[in-house]
Amino acid sequence: MAQTPLADAPLADAIVLFGATGDLSRRMLLPSLYFLDADGLLPLGFKVLATARAQLSRDAFVDQVRKILDARPEAIDDGVWARFAKRLDYVACDATAPEGAAALKPHLDGSTRPMFFLAISPSLYGRVCAALAASGLATAESRIVLEKPIGRDLASSREVNEAVGAVFNEDRIFRIDHYLGKETVQNLIALRFANTLFEPLWNNLTIDHVQITVAETEGVGERWPYYDEYGALRDMLQNHMLQLLCFVAMEPPADMDPRSVRNEKVKVLRSLRRFTRADAQNASIRGQYTKGVVAGKEAAGYETERGQPTGTETFAALRVDIDNWRWAGVPFFLRTGKRLPERRTQIVIQFKPVPHSIFGNAAKDDLVANRLVIDLQPDEDIELLLMNKAPGISRGGMRLQSLPLSLSLLRAYEGPGSRRRIAYERLLLDVIHGNSTLFVRRDEVEEAWRWVDGVAEAWAEAGMAPKPYAAGSWGPPGAFALIERSERAWLD
Ligand code: BG6
Numbered sequence: 001m002a003q004t005p006l007a008d009a010p011l012a013d014a015i016v017l018f019g020a021t022g023d024l025s026r027r028m029l030l031p032s033l034y035f036l037d038a039d040g041l042l043p044l045g046f047k048v049l050a051t052a053r054a055q056l057s058r059d060a061f062v063d064q065v066r067k068i069l070d071a072r073p074e075a076i077d078d079g080v081w082a083r084f085a086k087r088l089d090y091v092a093c094d095a096t097a098p099e100g101a102a103a104l105k106p107h108l109d110g111s112t113r114p115m116f117f118l119a120i121s122p123s124l125y126g127r128v129c130a131a132l133a134a135s136g137l138a139t140a141e142s143r144i145v146l147e148k149p150i151g152r153d154l155a156s157s158r159e160v161n162e163a164v165g166a167v168f169n170e171d172r173i174f175r176i177d178h179y180l181g182k183e184t185v186q187n188l189i190a191l192r193f194a195n196t197l198f199e200p201l202w203n204n205l206t207i208d209h210v211q212i213t214v215a216e217t218e219g220v221g222e223r224w225p226y227y228d229e230y231g232a233l234r235d236m237l238q239n240h241m242l243q244l245l246c247f248v249a250m251e252p253p254a255d256m257d258p259r260s261v262r263n264e265k266v267k268v269l270r271s272l273r274r275f276t277r278a279d280a281q282n283a284s285i286r287g288q289y290t291k292g293v294v295a296g297k298e299a300a301g302y303e304t305e306r307g308q309p310t311g312t313e314t315f316a317a318l319r320v321d322i323d324n325w326r327w328a329g330v331p332f333f334l335r336t337g338k339r340l341p342e343r344r345t346q347i348v349i350q351f352k353p354v355p356h357s358i359f360g361n362a363a364k365d366d367l368v369a370n371r372l373v374i375d376l377q378p379d380e381d382i383e384l385l386l387m388n389k390a391p392g393i394s395r396g397g398m399r400l401q402s403l404p405l406s407l408s409l410l411r412a413y414e415g416p417g418s419r420r421r422i423a424y425e426r427l428l429l430d431v432i433h434g435n436s437t438l439f440v441r442r443d444e445v446e447e448a449w450r451w452v453d454g455v456a457e458a459w460a461e462a463g464m465a466p467k468p469y470a471a472g473s474w475g476p477p478g479a480f481a482l483i484e485r486s487e488r489a490w491l492d
Contacts, residue, residue, distance in 0.1 A: 011043045012143060012432045014111040016104060018095050018128060019119035020050030020061070024147065026068050028178075029119060032424040034069055037087070038080045041429055049107050049114075050090045061090035074419055095120075096127035101135035108137070115143040115174075115431050122149055126163030133167040145174045145431055148239050149230060153456070154449040161442050170442055174431050179240040180438040181423030184376040188247045188347070189256075191374070191382065198372075199252065201351070203326045208369065209488055210332045211348040212244050215340040217294050219471065220314060224306045232286075232316040236336045238452040242269065243440070244376075245332055248347060249322055258436040262444060269447035273321040280458035282485065285467065285478035287315030289339040292471030299339055299471040313466040314338045317479040318455065319486070333483050335490070339471035345376040348491050359398060366390070366400035371491070373404075382407040 015033070019025055030050075036042050050061060062085050069076045089107050093100035108114055116132060118125055125146060132138040144164065151157025164173055179185050192198055201207070214236055220227045227235060246265040253260035275284070288310075290301040302314050315337030322332065351370040359367065367387065375381040383404040390399040430438055467476035474480075474490070483490055 009141060009434045010113060012113050012115040012434075013043060013045065014047035014049060014108055014114040015428070016108070016114050016116045016137075017048065017050045017119060018117065019052060020090065021052040021054045021056070021064075022119055024119040025050070028422055028424045029117065029428070030065050030068055031072060032422045032428055034065075034076075034080070034084050035074075035422065035425055036429060037084045038077060042087070043432065045110075046087060046432075047089065047108070047111060048084075048087045049104060050088065051093055051095060051104060053092060053094060055092045056090055058088070058090045062088050096124055096131055098131045098134035101128070101131040101137055105135060105137060112139065113141040113143075115145060117145040117428075119147060122147070122151070122160060125160055129164050129167040138167050142168075143172045143174060143431055143434070144168045145176060147176050149234065150175060150445050151449065152229065152234060153453050154446060157445055157449050161445070165442070171436065173442070174427075174436055175440040175442075175445060176424075176427055177239050177243050177440050178423045178427065179243055180440075181425070181427040182376060183421065183423075183426075184374070184380045185244065185247065186426075186438070187380075187382070188244075188374065192247075193252055204328055204330045206351055207330050208350045208352045209330055209486075210245075210248060210350070211346075211491060212241055212248075212332065212334045213344060213346045213348075213490075214241055214244075214336040215342060215344045215474075216336075216338050217340060217343050219289065219294075219299055219339045220302055220305055224302075227314075228306060228310055228312050231312040232314055232336050232338070233452060233455060237316060237318070237334065237455075238448050239440075241334050241336060242448050242451075244347060245320065245334070248349070249327060249332070251326070256437055258439075258441075261437050262441045266441070266444050266447055267324075268322065269444060269451065271322050271324040271327075272451045273323050274451070275318075275455045275458040277458050277461040279319075280455070280462040280464055283319035283482060284455065284459070284464075285315075285317050285476055285482055286313035286459065286464055287317075287337060287469045287476040287479065288312065288466035289314050289337075289471045290468045292339070292473065294339055294341065294472040301471065302338075311465055315340075315466070315469060315475045315479070317475060317482055319482060331486060331488075333488070333490070335475065335479060337469075337475050340474060341472050343378055347374040347376070348372070349374075350488075350491065359400060360396070362394065362396035363398060363400045368402045373491075379408075 017025055017029060033048055065088060066081065091104055091107055093103045095101055118128060129144065146164065151160050192202065246268045249268045250264040251267065253264045288302050292299055303309055317335035320332040320334055349372040353369040354367065357367055371385040373383045383406045385402050385404050387400050387402055390401040427438060467478055469476040
């Protein structure tokens with residue numbers, strides 16, 4: 001297909017939302033589209049064609065969307081709603097069949113550059129793409145947006161990528177990792193590359209280690225049919241956590257061009273040290289929650305939710321080593337889990353201690369190494385812990401204390417009318433504009449799977465079953481042992 005280079009392509013003129021009655025569409029996508037419209041960011045005449053199998057009239061669908069918006073905390077503006085409702089259309093169809101896809105055509109009148117958003121089971125991606133091609137809807141200028149998981153391992157991710165790639169060129173494929181739409185993840189790029197302060201220190205000469213925590217209080221609940229196949233390693237680590245690691249570890253890209261940024265991320269993924277059976281035992285732990293108490297409420301164990309015993313991990317912690325010049329000898333400790341005591345996504349950059357203390361005995365125990373703490377959620381905050389003199393005078397010399405220099409992003413949301421954006425707003429807007437910097441390229445997904453497959457194999461070789469942990473705790477005791485083995489500790 002003859003194609004305009006993506007960067008020069010005109011804006012998308014419609015979105016076709018597959019799975020429009022599903023959870024993702026209701027919670028994230030339809031509200032995001034409304035908010036983009038409210039901010040004047042949807043192109044003139046941009047159509048929102050929703051589709052799912054459910055037999056619904058257009059009017060009934062529009063009513064549903066209004067109810068979804070009304071249930072949100074933000075105020076809905078009637079003028080914006082009237083404009084947004086005009087864009088909405090609904091077609092019930094089976095999009096995996098060419099006749100189904102063809103039924104969409106008359107509703108896309110005049111659109112030459114639609115973006116197809118697949119908010120459906122990844123097992124259907126290939127068939128929907130084939131149907132879009134057979135019905136003539138997939139044109140050279142259309143775009144396709146895919147949600148994770150792209151496969152369950154390297155082999156299956158390749159199959160999905162092949163099937164989608166048979167219809168769409170790589171630069172028209174937008175693989176979403178919704179973490180990249182989060183304000184704070186993008187802020188990490190600003191923090192690293194818009195300040196002269198950090199970059200000269202960002203290496204193994206000054207940094208002792210890095211911790212990345214993604215803790216959730218929610219359990220798996222009704223999602224077990226999906227989750228049981230994936231577990232924490234494939235559900236969180238393969239994508240969100242490795243992406244965070246890439247943004248911390250990558251070399252400065254030449255610019256924000258998609259190719260520049262994604263090339264640097266791939267280099268990091270290729271430098272991850274492959275896990276061995278010995279690493280599985282010494283440098284990782286799998287866990288599964290049993291019943292306990294989270295935020296004052298009793299919570300059932302995963303086995304009870306699942307209805308039978310299962311070997312799926314709901315917690316994983318790993319030591320990751322990056323074999324390159326910048327990071328040699330700097331371990332990255334990653335942990336993620338469900339039913340932990342609090343919801344927290346956090347990156348901690350722990351600097352090395354000063355090489356020599358001039359402060360004498362009184363301050364011997366006061367001296368703490370600098371630390372940069374980046375909170376991504378629920379609060380967005382960046383704190384740099386710096387040593388300074390404790391106020392006052394004391395016998396035996398100066399006392400020291402560690403105090404945070406804080407860049408609280410909460411303040412940015414305090415003004416009237418300001419609100420925290422849904423990560424999908426940024427991402428949908430980028431697809432409309434054809435900017436794929438914040439999307440995951442095929443080789444990135446595959447490199448991430450290659451490494452994750454190595455971890456899964458090492459776990460299997462070492463016969464590592466998940467260790468139980470009570471809901472509401474910070475995972476099995478092995479999670480602490482794993483970091484303490486290198487004389488470090490989780491920085492809670
Ligand atoms: C999803 C995972 O990708 O991310 C879920 O499938 C997880 O299991 C969710 O709960 C976490 O996203 P967020 O934005 O709430 O941190």
